[in-house]
Amino acid sequence: MAQKKQAQRSKTVPSPETGEQAMIAAILEGSPEAVGVAVLRLDCGCRKMAAVNQNGDPASKIIMYRDNAQSVCDQCKDDQGNVQRVIKQFISWKKPEPDHATMMMISTKVLGN
Numbered sequence: 001m002a003q004k005k006q007a008q009r010s011k012t013v014p015s016p017e018t019g020e021q022a023m024i025a026a027i028l029e030g031s032p033e034a035v036g037v038a039v040l041r042l043d044c045g046c047r048k049m050a051a052v053n054q055n056g057d058p059a060s061k062i063i064m065y066r067d068n069a070q071s072v073c074d075q076c077k078d079d080q081g082n083v084q085r086v087i088k089q090f091i092s093w094k095k096p097e098p099d100h101a102t103m104m105m106i107s108t109k110v111l112g113n
């Protein structure tokens with residue numbers, strides 16, 4: 001927690017991406033060995049995220065959240081964000097990004113494609 005870098009954006013209504021970016025930054029800060037954060041966007045608007053290390057292994061527990069809400073939606077509470085409801089998944093890499101081969105290896109391992 002030595003340095004806190006938070007993007008100072010305009011004070012307009014936060015977009016989902018703003019909340020997502022803030023959450024990614026917080027996860028990276030809490031996971032020193034992480035090289036990125038796997039982000040799964042669910043069809044209900046909730047997100048599932050987990051930090052990954054350079055071996056493609058989890059570097060944090062899985063975090064579920066919903067923008068501007070105290071908790072995830074009822075459906076997610078029910079099915080824990082079932083993978084079948086994922087509409088988009090990607091890895092947000094920490095800077096500096098790992099080399100291309102490492103990124104490919106981690107993507108394949110974490111996202112399975």
Ligand SMILES: [Zn+2]
Nearest residue numbers: 044046073076
């Ligand atoms: Zn949900």
